[in-house]
């Protein structure tokens with residue numbers, strides 16, 4: 103219950119920043135609109151401003167509907183098909199603006215990105231996508247591997263001897279139990295290669311806030327459930343994950359009867 107409350111609180115940060123970004127762009131548009139009718143400016147200058155104001159008004163309307171769609175989808179846990187396009191505009195186009203605003207207010211970037219991931223997960227949950235296990239790709243970071251293990255598992259995860267000293271063993275157990283695809287990535291380029299190679303219908307990804315955020319935006323429109331890694335030893339070093347959260351995310355996507363039970 104506490105977890106659920108915390109999850110909703112985390113979502114509020116990104117939604118709040120999106121709303122504030124929308125307000126700032128609206129104020130900017132009003133200022134541009136005011137200049138359009140300024141008699142001291144040349145006709146060409148006023149036409150350019152008019153075109154800019156028109157583009158901004160369309161973006162504001164789309165993002166406004168998108169923001170309403172995001173809030174409604176999360177509150178009601180169901181998809182509003184008509185609002186999918188505007189929601190994409192609000193999430194993707196206004197993302198850099200929300201980050202810039204967070205920077206101005208000195209909000210920790212990982213907190214904002216963590217909030218974005220929670221919002222994304224809420225939207226993916228509402229879509230209720232069900233697929234065959236082989237259509238699901240699990241992307242995991244190479245920093246899960248024990249730093250003292252000298253086996254190269256990034257090219258071929260099956261090189262792992264399953265000694266149980268790190269999470270790679272658990273990842274392989276889950277892969278075998280469900281029959282899903284697994285890719286171990288050292289960065290965005292390798293992750294994109296796995297997506298091109300396996301052509302998944304859905305992705306479950308474990309990574310830090312920064313990599314998850316860029317991965318979710320890159321993979322769009324493929325639904326991605328993001329699981330933030332645990333970093334008790336600092337960033338990118340002997341990281342862990344919550345096996346329960348991972349198991350729940352896989353079960354969420356795979357059709358019943360294929361859920362490893």
Ligand code: SF4
Nearest residue numbers: 251262263265266268
């Ligand atoms: S489970 Fe053992 S063999 Fe496999 S990657 Fe981890 S430490 Fe290496």
